Amino acid sequence: MTNCLAYGVHEAHTDLAPLRIERRALRDDDVAIEIAYCGVCHSDLHYAHNDWGSTIFPCVPGHEIVGHVTAVGGAVSRYRVGDRVAVGCLVDSCQQCAACEQGEEPHCEKGMTPTYNGRDRQTGDTTLGGYAQHIVVREKFVLRVPEALDLRYTGPLLCAGITVWGPLREYGVKQGTRVAVVGLGGLGHMAVKLAVALGAEVTVITTSPGKADDARALGAHHVLLSSEPAAMKGASSSFDFIVDTIPRKHNVNPYLMLLARHGKLVLVGALEPLEPIHGALLALNNRSISGSLIGGLEQTQELLEFCAEHQVLPSCELIRMQDINAAFKRMETNDVKYRFVIDMASLEDGEHS
Ligand code: NAP
Numbered sequence: 001m002t003n004c005l006a007y008g009v010h011e012a013h014t015d016l017a018p019l020r021i022e023r024r025a026l027r028d029d030d031v032a033i034e035i036a037y038c039g040v041c042h043s044d045l046h047y048a049h050n051d052w053g054s055t056i057f058p059c060v061p062g063h064e065i066v067g068h069v070t071a072v073g074g075a076v077s078r079y080r081v082g083d084r085v086a087v088g089c090l091v092d093s094c095q096q097c098a099a100c101e102q103g104e105e106p107h108c109e110k111g112m113t114p115t116y117n118g119r120d121r122q123t124g125d126t127t128l129g130g131y132a133q134h135i136v137v138r139e140k141f142v143l144r145v146p147e148a149l150d151l152r153y154t155g156p157l158l159c160a161g162i163t164v165w166g167p168l169r170e171y172g173v174k175q176g177t178r179v180a181v182v183g184l185g186g187l188g189h190m191a192v193k194l195a196v197a198l199g200a201e202v203t204v205i206t207t208s209p210g211k212a213d214d215a216r217a218l219g220a221h222h223v224l225l226s227s228e229p230a231a232m233k234g235a236s237s238s239f240d241f242i243v244d245t246i247p248r249k250h251n252v253n254p255y256l257m258l259l260a261r262h263g264k265l266v267l268v269g270a271l272e273p274l275e276p277i278h279g280a281l282l283a284l285n286n287r288s289i290s291g292s293l294i295g296g297l298e299q300t301q302e303l304l305e306f307c308a309e310h311q312v313l314p315s316c317e318l319i320r321m322q323d324i325n326a327a328f329k330r331m332e333t334n335d336v337k338y339r340f341v342i343d344m345a346s347l348e349d350g351e352h353s
């Protein structure tokens with residue numbers, strides 16, 4: 001076991017604070033990673049606040065992890081000390097069920113092991129995430145960061161990126177697909193960049209008038225303000241595919257209305273009860289609505305390669321670990337452009353101050 005410095009919460013609604021945690025001794029198929037950067041996902045905030053009632057305290061968030069390999073177990077074949085690697089939202093699964101065999105590890109029939117707030121499959125210990133100096137992860141769940149990706153901007157691909165990449169790929173978004181992205185935050189801005197890179201015609205639907213210029217700078221072709229009824233009405237039945245990233249309970253009906261014939265809305269943000277959906281809106285135009293949860297390992301590696309090749313990088317604001325509480329507050333008040341990334345070297349500053 002090794003001991004390292006981390007940031008976490010001991011109970012809901014308290015600030016994150018430094019704490020020391022243990023990382024397990026290397027198993028044969030484990031990779032030890034020194035964490036260089038970790039993205040800050042809105043889910044980190046949901047867990048820290050126990051919004052979903054399932055947080056195991058103390059909780060160390062962080063599932064957009066990038067860094068370098070520092071040691072490998074005896075049976076590890078794909079990684080060597082010094083390799084640039086990444087870890088996303090899951091660190092284990094049964095590896096035997098149909099979902100795991102088909103590369104859909106998040107849907108493991110025995111339950112996947114999340115990077116934090118889960119239980120280690122062998123010991124039952126609580127998993128602790130990437131707001132830390134080091135992490136130990138089973139080789140299968142470690143991804144390779146292509147040389148062409150700047151490590152500082154890679155972390156957010158591991159959750160924000162893959163969560164929208166999965167549905168974009170599943171739907172088959174391509175040249176000319178009319179895509180709308182609801183909510184221009186961490187997930188939303190990646191959906192815009194990725195859909196544009198796939199050749200789609202992209203519209204951002206936002207509550208924030210001030211984000212219109214940014215949306216265009218990110219590559220969006222059009223911007224709709226959801227608070228403008230006339231503009232929303234004018235866009236009725238005009239999109240093939242909508243990605244809804246709104247992070248809390250909301251009314252989906254105004255967005256469903258925007259779907260064209262056989263259009264599909266994929267909900268990735270609000271993992272909680274929604275306001276009632278109007279059945280007639282689904283029947284008209286044969287619309288459908290579905291959800292999507294992060295993505296499997298193979299597809300996440302595919303995303304990393306795609307982003308390296310097309311130089312699609314998240315727009316990040318680098319912060320020090322000590323600034324995390326201010327960052328959470330800014331995320332709560334919708335003041336992030338468009339993903340905070342923690343420079344983990346800053347953790348040591350806290351040690352000596
Ligand atoms: P974020 O950076 O805070 O962005 C959310 C965006 O939604 C905001 O920038 C804002 O965009 C819009 N928004 C916020 N509050 C709203 C409201 N009350 N009504 C309408 N729009 C609102 O969050 P994120 O990191 O992208 O995460 C989004 C959600 O996805 C979170 O709930 C997170 O837990 C969830 N998530 C799900 C998965 C999955 O596997 N399905 C994976 C990762 C995260 P505008 O200013 O443009 O309106």
Ligand code: ZN
Pocket residue numbers: 041042043044063089159160
């Ligand atoms: Zn996340």
